[in-house]
Amino acid sequence: MTFSDLGIDQDMVDALAAKGIIEPFPIQSQTIPLALSGQDIIGQAKTGTGKTFGFGLPLVQRLGADPEPGVQALVVVPTRELAVQVTEDLELATRNRPTKIVSIYGGKAYEGQVEQLKAGAQIVVGTPGRLLDLAGQRLLSLANVRIMVLDEADKMLDLGFLPDVEKLFAQTPATRHTMLFSATMPGPVIALARRFMNRPVHIRASDPDEGLTQANIKHLIYRAHALDKDEVVARILQAEGRGRTVIFTRTKRAASKLTEELQDRGFNAGAVHGDMSQEAREKSMARFKAGKIDVLVATDVAARGIDVTDVTHVINHTIPEDEKTYLHRAGRTGRAGKTGISVTFVDWDDLHKWSLINRALDFGQPEPTETYSSSPHLYADLGIPEGAKGRLKATTRSEQSATSRPPRSESSRPPRAESEGSSDGRRRRRTRSGNGSSGADTEAQTTDASPESAPVEGGGEGGQPRRRNRSRRRRSGSAAPATPSE
Known part of the structure; x- marks a missing residue:
C-alpha cells in the first residue's frame, strides 16, 4: 500500500517520496482514511510509529491546496522539542504547496512567532503555555480553527497541562475536527476526550503487551563502577555498526560533564539539557539529525523531541527513575521497525531501583552483570573490536608524536x-x-x-x-x- 492508495494528494506523495518515505506505517494506514473524512479519532500509539504523518497529512489536505491566510489548524504538544519535530514533518508534507506553519513555544522571543502569525500562517504547532499567552494578548486567534490535534496527551497529563489544554479547546469552535493521540489512556485523558470530542473512533496501533519492552531492542544491564563508566561508554561508541547514539544522564550537570569528556576523547558529541538556551538545544538537535554529531547526551525532559529513526544505541549512563522512564529512553532506538541496543548502567546504590524496574518489565535479570571496561563479555555483547580503548586514535596521534621526541x-x-x-x-x-x-x-x-x-x-x-x-x-x-x- 502507498500513500496514494490512502487518498493523499500527489504533491504530498511526491514530497514524501523525495525523502524516501514510500509505504505508510500501520497507524498511518488506519488513521488517514478516517481523518480525511473528518472523523474524530483517538489514536493510541507510542512515539516512533509514524503518528505525526497519520494526523498531519489529512490535516494539510483538508485545509486545501491553497488555504486562506489565518490560523485554521492547531496542533498542541507537550514540549518544545516535540513542537520542532512536528513542525519539521508538516513542513516536509507542505513542501509543494503554499501552506505556512509556525511553531509557538516558550524559550524564544515572541517577535518572530508573532510575525509569522501576522503573515498568515494557517497551521500552528505549539505548547499550551505560550499558546495561551499569545491568545490572552489577542495576538493569536483560535476562533477559526477547523482542525485541532492533541499529541502525546498522556505526557500532557504528566506535566500538568490538561487544564491549559481545556482552555485552548474552549477557544475553538465546537464544530471542529478533533484528533487525540496518546501512548497510554489514563482516566483523565479519557475524560478529556469524552468532553471535547464527537463520537471518536479509537484506533489502537500497538500490541497488547505495549507496556513491555520491544522485541526488536536488545537490552543489556550492567553493574558498573562510577569511575569506570566513561571508559565503558567510550568503548561502546566504537562498537561495530554503531550509528547515532543517545546517552541519558540524570542531571543537567552530568550531561554537560559527560559531553565534554567524550569530546576530549575524540567523539563528535553534543548535549541537550535544561541549562542550555532553547536556541542551543535546537542547534544540537539539528546537528544530531544532520549527522554532524553522532552522540547526543541528554536528560529525560529535554529528550522528548528526539525522533530520529536511525538511532542504533541508547545508553543509560544513570539508571532511570522507573519503568516508564526506562521505556521512554529505550524507545529512542528500534524505531520504525528497526533494531536497536539499549545499555543500562546500574550503580551499587541503585540496585533497589533496578529491582523494581526488572520486576515491572519482567526482564528476568534481578542481578545486573558486573562489568568493567576490560570485561570480555562487554566486547562480545556489543561487538567492540578487540584492542579498542577509551580514546580515539585520531586524538592521540599528536600526543604519541610528541612523546616520541622527548x-x-x-x-x-x-x-x-x-x-x-x-x-x-x-x-x-x-x-x-x-x-x-x-x-x-x-x-x-x-x-x-x-x-x-x-x-x-x-x-x-x-x-x-x-x-x-x-x-x-x-x-x-x-x-x-x-x-x-x-
Missing part, C-alpha cells in the same frame, strides 16, 4: 618557561609590546629551541629572551628603538 615534549621544558594561565585555559606569554600570545602560537615559534635556550617568563616574541634587550641597552646606553617586526 627533548621537545612539554615534560622536557623547564617549568619556568610556562607563564600564567589565560582565561580560556591556554598558557600565555607576554610579548615586548605587552600583548599576550597564546601558548599554541608560542610553542610553534619555539619548537626548534633547545631546553637550554627556552625563554623565561616574560621572554620576548619568537622565543628571544629578554636578556638580549638588556645587553643592547648596555652597549648603546639606551633602549634600541622598536622595529616594525617587534
